[in-house]
Amino acid sequence: MSMSSDPMILLWTLAKILVIAVPLIIAVAMYVWWERKVIGWMHVRMGPNKIGPFGLLQAFADVTKLLIKEIIIPTNANRFLYFTAPLLAVIPALAVWAIIPFDNGAVLSNANAGVLFLLAMTSLGVYGIILAGWASNSRYALLGAMRSAAQMISYEICMGMALVCVLILAGSLNFTAIVEAQAGGKGLFDWFWLPLLPMFFVYYISGVAETNRLPFDVAEGESEIVAGFHVEYSGSAFALFFLAEYANMILLSFLAPILFLGGWLSPFQGWHLGWFSQPGWWWLFLKFFIFATSLIWLRATFPRYRYDQIMRLGWKVFIPISIAWIFVAGLFKYFNVVTIGH
Amino acid sequence: MADSIDQAGEIRSYTMNFGPQHPAAHGVLRLVMEMEGETIIRIDPHVGLLHRGTEKLAESKPFNHSIGYMDRLDYVSMMCNEHAYVRAIEQLVGVTPPERALWIRTLFDEVTRILNHLMWIGSNALDLGAMAVFLYAFREREELMDVYEAVSGTRMHATYYRPGGVYRDLPAKMIQYKESRWHKGKDLKRMNAWREGSMLDYLEAFARDFQHKVDEYEELLTDNRIWKQRTVDIGIVSPEQAYALGMTGPMLRGSGIEWDLRKKQPYAKYAEVDFDIPVGTHGDCYDRYLVRVNEMRQSGRIILQCVDWLKKNPGPVMIENYKVAPPKREDMKESMEALIHWFKLFTEGFSVPAGETYAAVEAPKGEFGCYMISDGANKPFRVHLRAPGFAHLSSINETTAGHMLPDVVAMIGTYDLVFGEVDR
Amino acid sequence: MKRVTEYLKSLLLLELAAGLWVTLKYLFKPKYTLRFPMETIPRSVRFRGLHALRRYPNGEERCIACKLCEAVCPALAITIDSAPRASDGQRRTTRYDIDLFKCIYCGFCEESCPVDSIVLTDILEYHMERRGENVITKPQLLAMGDRFEKSIAANRAQDAAYR
Numbered sequence: 001m002s003m004s005s006d007p008m009i010l011l012w013t014l015a016k017i018l019v020i021a022v023p024l025i026i027a028v029a030m031y032v033w034w035e036r037k038v039i040g041w042m043h044v045r046m047g048p049n050k051i052g053p054f055g056l057l058q059a060f061a062d063v064t065k066l067l068i069k070e071i072i073i074p075t076n077a078n079r080f081l082y083f084t085a086p087l088l089a090v091i092p093a094l095a096v097w098a099i100i101p102f103d104n105g106a107v108l109s110n111a112n113a114g115v116l117f118l119l120a121m122t123s124l125g126v127y128g129i130i131l132a133g134w135a136s137n138s139r140y141a142l143l144g145a146m147r148s149a150a151q152m153i154s155y156e157i158c159m160g161m162a163l164v165c166v167l168i169l170a171g172s173l174n175f176t177a178i179v180e181a182q183a184g185g186k187g188l189f190d191w192f193w194l195p196l197l198p199m200f201f202v203y204y205i206s207g208v209a210e211t212n213r214l215p216f217d218v219a220e221g222e223s224e225i226v227a228g229f230h231v232e233y234s235g236s237a238f239a240l241f242f243l244a245e246y247a248n249m250i251l252l253s254f255l256a257p258i259l260f261l262g263g264w265l266s267p268f269q270g271w272h273l274g275w276f277s278q279p280g281w282w283w284l285f286l287k288f289f290i291f292a293t294s295l296i297w298l299r300a301t302f303p304r305y306r307y308d309q310i311m312r313l314g315w316k317v318f319i320p321i322s323i324a325w326i327f328v329a330g331l332f333k334y335f336n337v338v339t340i341g342h
Numbered sequence: 343m344a345d346s347i348d349q350a351g352e353i354r355s356y357t358m359n360f361g362p363q364h365p366a367a368h369g370v371l372r373l374v375m376e377m378e379g380e381t382i383i384r385i386d387p388h389v390g391l392l393h394r395g396t397e398k399l400a401e402s403k404p405f406n407h408s409i410g411y412m413d414r415l416d417y418v419s420m421m422c423n424e425h426a427y428v429r430a431i432e433q434l435v436g437v438t439p440p441e442r443a444l445w446i447r448t449l450f451d452e453v454t455r456i457l458n459h460l461m462w463i464g465s466n467a468l469d470l471g472a473m474a475v476f477l478y479a480f481r482e483r484e485e486l487m488d489v490y491e492a493v494s495g496t497r498m499h500a501t502y503y504r505p506g507g508v509y510r511d512l513p514a515k516m517i518q519y520k521e522s523r524w525h526k527g528k529d530l531k532r533m534n535a536w537r538e539g540s541m542l543d544y545l546e547a548f549a550r551d552f553q554h555k556v557d558e559y560e561e562l563l564t565d566n567r568i569w570k571q572r573t574v575d576i577g578i579v580s581p582e583q584a585y586a587l588g589m590t591g592p593m594l595r596g597s598g599i600e601w602d603l604r605k606k607q608p609y610a611k612y613a614e615v616d617f618d619i620p621v622g623t624h625g626d627c628y629d630r631y632l633v634r635v636n637e638m639r640q641s642g643r644i645i646l647q648c649v650d651w652l653k654k655n656p657g658p659v660m661i662e663n664y665k666v667a668p669p670k671r672e673d674m675k676e677s678m679e680a681l682i683h684w685f686k687l688f689t690e691g692f693s694v695p696a697g698e699t700y701a702a703v704e705a706p707k708g709e710f711g712c713y714m715i716s717d718g719a720n721k722p723f724r725v726h727l728r729a730p731g732f733a734h735l736s737s738i739n740e741t742t743a744g745h746m747l748p749d750v751v752a753m754i755g756t757y758d759l760v761f762g763e764v765d766r
Numbered sequence: 767m768k769r770v771t772e773y774l775k776s777l778l779l780l781e782l783a784a785g786l787w788v789t790l791k792y793l794f795k796p797k798y799t800l801r802f803p804m805e806t807i808p809r810s811v812r813f814r815g816l817h818a819l820r821r822y823p824n825g826e827e828r829c830i831a832c833k834l835c836e837a838v839c840p841a842l843a844i845t846i847d848s849a850p851r852a853s854d855g856q857r858r859t860t861r862y863d864i865d866l867f868k869c870i871y872c873g874f875c876e877e878s879c880p881v882d883s884i885v886l887t888d889i890l891e892y893h894m895e896r897r898g899e900n901v902i903t904k905p906q907l908l909a910m911g912d913r914f915e916k917s918i919a920a921n922r923a924q925d926a927a928y929r
Contacts, residue, residue, distance in 0.1 A: 042789040043477035044798040139358050143380070143747070214471055215568050223366040223469040224748045301789045302782070303568045304471025306748045307380060407840040410872035474789050481798045488808065495812035495886070501872045510812070510928040522805035529796065537808075561788050565781035671929045674880060681880065688878040689837040 016108050020097050028246040029059035035296045042300040066242075069235035074137050077232070081135035086233070086240035089128025093244040093251070096121035100254055101176050103264050103281040115163055115173040118255070119156075122210065125244065126152040129219065129229045132241070136232035144228020147307050148212065148219035154314040155206040161322030162203035165196050165329040166259050169338055179263035181340045183279075185270030191262040195338045199325050200260045202318050204291075207252040209310065211245060213295055215302040216310055223304075249295055250288075257287035355383050358747075362391050366469045366751045369761035373738070373750065380746045385739045389732070392765040400725040404691025405431050406505060408725075413499035415727065416763035419458040420490075421450045422705040423763070424503040426727075429609065429701035430712040431505040434694045437666055441611075442657040443507035448611040449648035450493075450502065451703070452641040453545070456552070457486050458706035458758070459638045463559055466631070466755030470572050470748075475562050482555055485548055492517055492541045506667040507660035512652065516544040542649045549645040556638055563631070573627035577741045577753045580625060587740065588733040591708025592637065593757070596622035596630035603704035615647045627756040634758075637706075665692050691720045707731055707758050729763035811921040813888035814873045817864050817902070818910035820883055820918060827908060828883035831859040835875035835884050843868035844875060862904035866894075887914050888921060 033048065033056060040047025048055030073082060099114040101107035111117055126149055133145020167173060169192055170181040184190030193200045209216035220228040230241045257263055264284040268277045305313070332338050355378045361367035370391035376384040396415060400408040412427045413420040425447060432439070439447075464479035487497040492513050494500035502509045516537040521530055536547040563569045579589065584597040594601055602619045604612040620636035622629025660667045664683035673680040696718040702711035708730025717723040734757045742753045775781070800807060821827050831848035847861035875884045887910065894900050911918065922929075 038793070039473070041793045041797070043474055044481055044792050044795060045477060046797050046799055046801075049801070139356065147380075217471070218748070221748065223471070224751050226365060297786060297789065300474055301562065301785050302472060303467065303563070303566065303572060304748075305568055306572060306746060308746065309571050403840055407838070407874070410840055410870050410874075414870075474792075478792075484798070484807075488810075491810040491813065493812070495810055495814040495873060496871060499870065499872070501874075510925075513810075513812075513925070513928065515924075517808035517810050519808050520805075522800075524801060524805065532796070558788055562785045566785055567776070567781065668877070684878075684880060685832075685834065688834050688874075 013108070017098075020108060021094060024094070024097060024247060024250070025243065027250060028243055029063060030056075031246055031250060031292060032062070033059045034293070035299075038293060038296045039300045042297070063239065066239040067236050071235040071237050072232070074232045077137045078135040081131050083237065085128050085132035085135055086237045086244075087128070088131060089125055089244040090240045090247075092121040092124040092128075093247040096251060097247075099175060100251070101179065101258070101263070102284060104176060104180070104279070106281065107176065110174065110176055112172075112174050114175045115167060115178075119160060119163065122159075122248075122251075123152075123156055125248065128241075128244065132233065133229040136229075138232050140225045140227075140231045141229050143225050144219050144221065144231070147221070147225075148229055151209060151212075151216065151219060151307070151310055151314075154311060155209040155318075158202050158206040158314060158318040158322050159210060161319070161326060162196075162199045162206065163259070164326055165199045165322075166192055168326070168329045168333050169195065169340065171333075171340065175258055175263075179258055179265065182262040183265055183269060184339055187269055187271050188262065188267040190269070190339065191260060191265070192338075193260040195332055196260065196325065196329065198321050199329075200256075202322055202325075203260065204256055206314075206318065207256065208295065208298065209314070211248045211252055211295075213249065214299040215305050217304060218307045218310060221304065250292065253288045253291035253295065254284070256291050257284055261287050263287075360750065366754060368465065368754060368759045370765075371735075371754065371759060371761065375747075375750070377747070380748075382743055382745055382747065382750065385742050385750065387735050387738050389735065389761075390765055392761040394766070396766050397725050397727055400722055402721065404720045405694060405722060406687075406691050408722075409504065410499060410501045412727075413501060414762055415729065415766060416458075416705065416707065416710070416731070416760045417498060418461045418760055419454045419706045419710075420498055420500050421447075421454045421502060422458075422703055422710055423727075424500070425451060425610075426701055426703045426705070426710045426712040427725075428503045428505050429703065430699050430714040431694065433699040433701055434697055434714060434716050435505065435666060435692070436695070437506050437661055437663055439507040439661055440658045442511075442652065442655060443659045444610045445648055445651050445655075446508050446512065446659060447503060448615065449545070449645060449652065451610065452644045452648070453486055453489060455641045455706045456638055456645075457483055457490075459634050459641075460486075462634060462706075462755070462758045463563075463631075463638075466752075466758075467559075467563060467569075469751045469755045470569065472562060472566075472569070475559050478555070478558060478562075482548075482552065488517060489541060489545060489548075492544075504660065504667065506663060507658070511659045512541050514540045516541045542653050545645060546649045549642045549649070552642045553639060556635060556642075560635060564635070570628060572748070572752055573631055573756075575624075576627040576745060576749050577756060578624065578626045579737075579741055583737075583740065584625065587737040589708065589737065590730050590733070591704065591706070592630050592633045593708060593730075593734055595619065596633045597625035598623050603702060603709060607702075609701075609703060611648070611651075615644050617641075617644050627752050630756045693718060693720045694722075702728065705730060707760070707763070708734070710763075727763075727766055729766060731757070731759050731761075731764040732766075735759055735764055809888045809890075811888075811924045813890070813921075814871045814876075814886040816866075816887050816889040816892055816910065817869075817875075817907060818885055818887050818914060818918065819862065819904065819907040820885055820911045820915065821908070827858070828881045829859055829862065830881055830883075831857050832880060834878045834880065838874045838878045839869075840872060840874065841868045841870045843870075859904060862907060863901050864907065865901050867900045882922070885911070885918055885922070887918055889914065 037047040048058035051057045051061050096118055098108045099111050099117050129148045130145045133141040166178060170178040172178060182191045212219045230238055264281050265279045266277050266283055271277055355376050358375045358377050360373035360375055362370040362372040372388040374386040375382050396411050409424055412423040415423045460479040460483045464476035467475035490500055491497045494502040494509060518537045519530060519533045525533060536544045579597050581597045581599050584594050598621050600619050600621050605619055617640045620633045622633050668687050669680040669683055674684045694716040696716055698715040700711055700713045702709050710730060711728035713726040714722050715724040742750055819829055831846060833846050836844045836846045843865045845863045846859050848857060849860045851858045873886055876886050
């Protein structure tokens, strides 16, 4: 596909990008609202309920507030890096959505190396955080950046290993192919979560760690290093970090179903229950919703790990499990234990 | 960052300023920490940012005027502070409050202990990231503050204990929620379920239910592996160290020393109620957590016993010594003598025989003491307040150096610091 | 055996699940908070809020300028000047100022007042917009008393037995 030769394709692609990016940003706003609401309910409070019906417009009010706030630049901050950092955080977080399929065929770029692109983009996000911490010229921010870098790098490994297990079974780096490989006649037992159960957990927990959410939010560590890497950011610069974090959370909540829970496939596939057994985007969105809510649930319940304890969990527990299970997955594949596709 | 690298290019430890504006500083704590990476080499607490000169202020006022200022020392265990101050006056004057007043004081000391420990469990958990416990604890606090409000008229700074008794007797009617657009019918009935009877009925219902609420906090924290990792073996204080550092209260009991003024030097009616002193074994943050959680349960027990006694035995709550306590309002309107007492007491207070005394109570944070010297005038010559938090905070370098930055937060939580009393 | 069960318990994350169960239960329970400006928590009849000066039923102000409240106020928030009233020569206050920034709401003024004039109402929602408004003056205090006399009297009557 050569873009320059055909402006229509370029326009079409731009339109598709907008169709993904604009709802994504709105989804972030609604996700923030939902998070505050669910956490509120779990804490016997009501959550936002003043702005709009059920407080629905709260997130938009917050965005407006952030956008009209002054951006304060600390003395001796490196201005160039200070402003580059939020962009570096947000661009990969948005770019990665190019390869996420929402239904069979409903994807911006059905790239064959989708998983590689995903790994590349999610690893880039950490540069935004490190630069933000360094450029702010604050010890709190620097500590947050160091923690974040260490944490992201170690959990990237577990996450990569979990992906490798999926790759071994699916035999493809293409997300659509990975989902289709989980099709079959045994309903949800055809999905990869069953043969890769430990990896499913490792992936999910690493994902929580990767997005810096409780119980792994030491990079922000509100009560220790105040807000970590973005302690010196305000206004729209802070809003970009916020957007990146929540876009990443939504991404995680989409990826976990796609990789392990059959994406848009019905949990009753092959059981001939009529409409219930049909695949469709609604299944993916339902699974996404459950995962996204579970992230909120974790935050509402658990204390925070200490930074070195997170490292220990990552290196001493998850990575050995991952390595062992890659071997197991290989055995599954070799002896054809797991049926792939129809 | 440049100052942390000297000429030879060697990396030295750097200093970090923690607070006074910090979400985990519990007010206005300022710590200057010498750190190597995340590890703390030396930690230096700076106090005094909330100094209001309460001790000096008390010298300028008649004895009974300063009660309100005692509330504001440790502003999460208000009545316990009043208790120490009021007891010191009573010891010097040589009066004993009526029995019912002593029981009410015992009751409210324990209500205050629960209030304080709820604040502690909430903020300690929140500092370590567990938000849910914080809000659950504050829900219960709200209910106890309604009790404070019912008896004294304020939710925090009660000014309820007076030399010679307490301000007013417990009300026969508990305050109730009013109907609104959102809460009516069955919903309103549920909210007012405990509030139908007297304040004592309400407290009884609360104390019975409270044990289940503590179960919930424990479910969220006690066995939780993250909570354990954050608290077990953090800030170990050995019994010898605890003695040497002047620790009292849960800090001391967490190290395994069974010392509780309520048992060892009983005051009010503590000799007549049945309760246990929980002690730790190891002296780490987790033990102190267990001790405090257990103390909340014990306080619930004491409250039930006090409620039981108070229900059965009505009586006066203030002594009838008009040199110390005002006469009844109706008497004042009728009798000339009462009116004279009234004016004398409210203008110049009362003169206290010369002498000195020390009165201490087992405040939720430890031994809260009041050392008072009188020269025979109507104002104290000198008042010294022994705040447990101050002794605890000064040990922070001994207990926390060598730990990591997040452990400082856990330690501040376990010290249960309130700067009203540390800075006074 | 005990070690095995403990190991299994820890592997299955049972204690974490128990914590999650607590928060999940509360997701569906009725909420404890109220919609504040529209509805409020119950307020005690002994509540100590904003001050007011009361009048007798015949409209005569109660305060006789005995200055007991001024003497008893620990925070020295009350300032009183007095003079014989021009019309009938009765001793009355010419100035009765309360500095709300100094006041610690201890209630000693109400307790000491021999004629039940100065009272602390159950009003706790108020604000100042300009410097100097923190000092409320006699006309303001009397206006407060006139406006809320009904609730003030009702609260005092309910608590009369304990005073």
